[in-house]
Amino acid sequence: MKEKREADIVRKILLGDVQLYGTLVRKYQGPIYNLMLRMTGDADISADLAQEAFVRAYEKLDTFNLRRRLFPWLYTLALNVARDWLRKDGRDRHVFVEDAAVMVREQDRRDEPKAMNDRLDGAKAFKAVMNLDSKYREALMLRYRHDFSMQEIAATLGISVSAAKMRLSRGLDMVRQQFDGGNNP
Template structure:
């Protein structure tokens, strides 16, 4: 899990009303929570809303974290559940064009403008292909490939079995490979 060793300390302090401790957790996890929501919803505004709702819910429900439970997994479950619920309410019809991932401080572009354009085109193709997956497949793929979580962690977050997670990720990878075959 991507959690930090002192998450438990910060959670314990936040439970006593220490808002500064919770603010540190928000700063630490705001990027991953937003990315998960953005990839599931494919809408920057809706993703921002879901991320904010997830942190508000986490603050209100801090007492629900079990001893030894990773804060990150618990928070990702809240964010993923809210994002999937929002995606189901919206349905797939009329979704906006795929939103590209915000610049995350990736290495600076090389001096080769052709390579830069090709990389940007591939990145856009990936986001468009992701938008065509089911929200559940997108969520599992994002948690595995972008957040680098294990199948068991994803199963816990999505409240599904590891076999279901493997199946969703397999179908997502297969579909992405088909959609991106021109880039091989």
């Protein structure tokens, strides 16, 4: 769904065609649920929090800037829902990452002759990412899993663009160090 088309859908929803909201939910329910699963580690809680995020997004849809991409706005809102849940009653702040099979994009699976080496390298890289502090993991996931721009990463994480670049750079350096056989970063 192109950004212009999404803006048109949001405009129509705001004008009263609420049934169209289901189109947006269907498109983004997977990534939002996966975010919640990484944050909570519990499938049932993740489903509830994803639903809460979509309800909150619907309630705040009139604050969305139609000239921007919808997904970063929605992801930021969902991340705040998850953070609110974690803060409530002092819950554990451990952040989970999707399993390696989910992290590999479909276009990466098409080249079957090198699939075995890719899987081995992918598992090693996944382990390296899992060993990172959550602030680096989040930045890497936003950039390389969800294709966020530096500005979108900064806005989502509530940091400056410079800090977002630094987190990505440091996170990649740490992954390279682990991937290349180095010890802890």
